[in-house]
Amino acid sequence: MxxxxxxxxxxxxxxxxxxxxxxxxxxxxxxxxxxxxxxxxxxxxxxxxxxxxxxxxxxxxxxxxxxxxxxxxxxxxxxxxxxxxxxxxxxxxxxxxxxxxxxKEEAKAAALQAQQVAQESVKSTLDLVAKAPVGKDRAALEAIKNDVDALKASLNQVQTALDKEDYPAAQTQAKAIHDKSQAVSTEIQNALAKVGKGKPSSSKKK
Structure with missing residues (x-):
């Protein structure tokens, strides 16, 4: 045992x-x-x-x-x-x-949409610049043109962010471009309105 x-x-x-x-x-x-x-x-x-x-x-x-x-x-x-x-x-x-x-896919879609809106906004602003009155203040017009050219160039930054798949940054940049473009457009439209008011109205022929 x-x-x-x-x-x-x-x-x-x-x-x-x-x-x-x-x-x-x-x-x-x-x-x-x-x-x-x-x-x-x-x-x-x-x-x-x-x-x-x-x-x-x-x-x-x-x-x-x-x-x-x-x-x-x-x-x-x-x-x-x-x-x-x-x-x-x-x-x-x-x-x-x-x-x-x-x-991420949702952010990509939102960024692409923001990019399109920014591109259209910049294009509209460029069209307005072409109609902007020269008047006496050429310096102001040149400054506006420079702003729009900068906005157009900054669209490349949006594309770069998209290529890097940094969709939040792309959307933020695109929105900033759109907002700035809208501000410039408003400035030009106000200038055009002032010029229109300053022109004498043509009298109707009897």
Whole structure:
């Protein structure tokens, strides 16, 4: 009986050591990191910033949990919480990736529309400049022409932002061009109205 116990004790200890030495969920962690990276590449940091920040927080908590378990004595390591965090990060990463891609497409459509509006506005302003009265204030007219030329050139910046897929910047720039163009158009229209009022009305022939 004593011999059986002596044989069983080392065997039980061996089983305990083998089963008790938990290992970090490497594959799950890599899958979570991959999902978060893909979310970032889809524009999550820009288009779903709050959700992406939560993802980064989950990943940081995951790494901390793994680190906390790694420093423990092998028999006391438990990576259960790390596995849960990894699974959560992976699922959330995939969801955020989809949401970000959708919002990015919406931003692209809005930016393209803003670009078109800006282009049409600048064209209308250029047409008005051609009709602007020269009068005595040539310097003012030249200043207006320079403003419009600058607006026309700045349309290239909108296209550059679109090419870089920086749709929020493209939309902001296009709106600024449109607003400035409208202001210049109003200025020219006011000048044309003053000239019209200053002209003597032609008398009707009897």
């Amino acid at each position: 004593i011999q059986i116990r002596q044989t069983f004790a080392p065997l039980a200890l061996t089983v305990l050591l083998v089963t008790g030495c938990a290992k970090p969920p490497t594959e799950q962690i890599e899958a979570a990191e991959k999902a978060i990276k893909e979310a970032q590449q889809s524009g999550a940091a820009t288009y779903t910033a709050e959700e992406y920040a939560k993802l980064e927080g989950t990943l940081a908590a995951l790494k901390k949990e793994v680190g906390d378990q790694d420093v423990k004595f092998a028999l006391f390591r438990d990576y259960g919480k790390a596995e849960q965090l990894a699974a959560s990060a992976k699922a959330d990463g995939e969801r955020v990736k989809t949401e970000a891609a959708k919002k």
